[in-house]
Amino acid sequence: MRIHEINNQYVLAVSYGNYLKADGGVDKVIAEHCQLFNNAGVSYIQIAPLKPGGISGMIFNCIKRNIYTLVIDGSFQKLVDEEEIIRMLMRYERGEKQMIAFHIHHLKKNNIRFLNRISSIAKCNTYFFVHDYNSICEHPNLLENGSRFCGYTAKPCDDCIDCQYVHGIKSIQQKTRKILGSFKNLYIVAPSKIAMNLWLMTFGDLVQENHCFVVPHQKAFGVNTLVPDLNDKIKIAFLGKFGDNKGKNEWIKVANVVKSEKLEYELFYFGTSDIKIDGVTNVYVQVKPDNPKAMYEALVDNGINCAFLWSLCPETYSYTYHEAYSANCLVITDSDSGNIASLVNENNNGKVYSTIEQFISDLRDDTILDIMNKSTSKGPLKYEANTDILNLVGGKGCIEPTYVKQSNVDLQMLIINAIYKALQWHMLR
Template identity: 35%
Template sequence: MKKIKIENKKAVLSISYGNYFKFHGGTDKVIQSHRKVLKKKKISYLFISPKVRKISENKGFFHFWEIMIDDVCYGLVDSNELLGIIGTLHQEKDVEIIGLHVHHLLRVFIPDVKIIWDNIKLPITMFIHDYYTICENYFLLRNKEEFCGGEQVNKKKCESCCFYKKVKKRAEGVRSLLYEYQNRIIAVIPSHYAREIWLIAYKEFEDRAFVVPHLELHGSYKGNMNQLKKRNKVKVAFIGLQAEMKGWEIWKDSIRNMDRHKELEFFYLGTGQERIHEVQNIEVSFQTMGEDAMIKTLRKYEIDCVVLWSIWPETYSLTFFECYASNVFVITNENSGNIAAMVRKYGNGTILREGRDLKKILEDEENFKNIINQWRNGCQYGPERLVDNERG
């Protein structure tokens, strides 16, 4: 291992499923924002993610951590080696670990977590980005189809689900871990909607679960609010991950055979590679273009409407707030969790029941344009800027 360099005398030790520079999800974006906030406060970021390696045919598989310090990767270590590195940093450079963060337990070997927590007896801040701590099927969709509720995995609730046998043991392990360290864990949850669901499974954490939104909304953005004239096409986009759970398949079904609807112009904004006839793909990545890449793109192309059709109850949805900050009308469904909750709160969209309702609203072009114009008449502007919430 190369010689370790660390920027500050204080550090946070953080765990998640993988290198936050290599993944494109909301969790990774939040981790990057935390790193930035801590750096500003002169606190270093010691980040570990799980790796499994086969040492030899005889010895089988072993669990390791990939270790990054202040965004520099130093390779693989086991839990005891990690503790040794932390001890050396303390002895030689007077570095003190001041906090333990957990962003995700996906692929994490629970005994390794316990080794760390038993040796570093600090409060543990657990950030709830999805429902993995309830079920390994962290979208909480029975058979990938319908929301199954926030109760813990159990036979009565889950026996009819295709995931039950696979997730049962892991769910028990994660639940036991949280209760073993309950007196040290603080759960930080990004929305009231997600907190209500999470506490169904972890009601004993009622006094230890706090809502801290990822973002603060600053200023007022007044662009992209002109009335759509008869000659204007309505620019409709799907943004983010091309994933079934995000509504990608429903989006494709809804715009199929829409060539004849000349008043609509379709876009996809994100990093997905699938292409659809009559849809303009625009690459947008916060990893390569900066954290405000989506807002800049939505504003640049003056997107009128975005379809955020998550079929699972989102805990927050950064994409919703990117749309809100671009004065984009949002179409979602009643099962999308915090997306639907925020549309109700800010009034910047409509909430439909099912996929065929989405196709129906798009096909009636004149009425669709009137709906957007009526909303714009209200001049309910979104924020000029989205700022990382330093309390998170």
């Protein structure tokens, strides 16, 4: 089985899953990086451990081989094991294919030994991306007992004796140190100062100060002078994933108060959840690679005045904030929301509350309009993927690709790929 042709320079990226099959923040970033590097003539290879459940999981566990998905330049190739990946990289090395960067987007599901083997082949810098806090704690959002931000300060977590994650935090941090400490040319990349500073509180000794870069996922262009009309009622919308850590329970409390007290507000939910809340109008919105402005357009089309982004955890970036800002929505957020709260204060385009009761009080007192009038900031006309990530690596690749032949046919891997494709076909029926 042959694999995709690649350019003379390439980036190798490791994550926890196939980004073509998911729509999370990490997956979106990897897809954007792939496009940016491809546009610069550099191939982008992504591998991720496959940890399937059900029948496929039983089959792979019986075979007892560490299986990975292989995606090259945005196209899924096949399933491979560790040895096949190592052979592929060594063939590239012999064929004068240059790995110009080794990107680690997530340590989850990956093992130290395999990453070290890749590092021994790579003659380039290693970049670790801080997408969440999974390298610090078992809970990727640093939520105490999965409910609210624990106020993490990098002190020994013995004080958090009542938290269910306290027993695993030391082993997770030891694993992070063992993996990242083994790379000679390690760079840390975070999408915000909030994320970088929080991560460095724990692992600042692992990396040189001049090897830490804050690179937001997007760049802003222009100024949007269009402001949502203010009709009879102020329109407030909850945006994105409808989860507990995103403020679902607080939003339900707001909706109950608005309905029971007959307050003059229109409430909306913009996202993919089908949960119905009395008094809230659901608008289905799904941001996808072929429709990246879906949320922005929905906000503008529906004339939303305020965006409710009540994250209970320190967000490292928040695409929804930038979508709301671009649509010139006032942003209502919680003081623990990380980069959201930081950007609201920086851009003066909303208000940061300590408690949901404070926000409800403002709703009752009808002071939201005053807050809107004091918010003078105008959002950008558009956001685009940040090309600064290319500047970190440097160099342009050869546009003309060469074909890479697959050698040493592995019968067992052929069988595994056939099973995987059959299961994928069955799930799509």
